[in-house]
Amino acid sequence: MKKYILGVSFMIAVVVMGIAACSKSGSNDPAPTKSTTPTAPTTGGASVSISGFAFSPASVTIKAGEAVKWTNADTAPHTATDVAGSFDSGMLNQSGSFSHTFATAGTYTYKCVIHSTMATATVVVQ
Ligand SMILES: [Cu+2]
Structure with a gap:
């Protein structure tokens, strides 16, 4: 009988620890890594700012294999979504x-x- 009680309390302890672990990792999730202002030593590629409800510049030209980086400067959320x-x-x-x-x-x-x-x-890719 004592062994049974020990077993049950052990299981309860495991469940409680499991819940604690979940809620802990949950509270850590919404911590957006605030990147320090990137000094951009980017070779090639282009950067587009989304500002004032507009993509700026509205057209960028890069070479194949290069990247474009979009950054949202507005308080409103935006997307950069290929029409195709x-x-x-x-x-x-x-x-x-x-x-x-x-x-x-x-x-x-x-x-x-x-x-x-x-x-x-x-984005014009050459
Ligand atoms: Cu938008």
């Missing part, structure tokens, strides 16, 4: 960023799926 579907930043909150490497030459038109009124912009 080859890339999608997902939701970018304020200061959020997204990089995509373009392997194939071509002209890529992208938009913000959240704000249909935002003008589309282009």
Whole structure:
């Protein structure tokens, strides 16, 4: 009988510890790594700022194999989403960023799926 009680209390302890572990990792999750302002020694590629509900610059030109990095400078969330579907930043909150490497030459038109009124912009890959 004593052995049974010990077994049950051990199981309760395991469950409690499991819950504690879950809630602990849960509270750690919403800690967005605040990246220090990147001094950009990027060789090639391009950066696009999303500011004032517009992509700036509206057109960038890179070489195949280079990347474009989008950074949301607005308080409103935005996306950079290829109209043809080859890339999608997902939701970018304020200061959020997204990089995509373009392997194939071509002209890529992208938009913000959240704000249909935002003008589309282009990445030209040579
Ligand atoms: Cu937007």
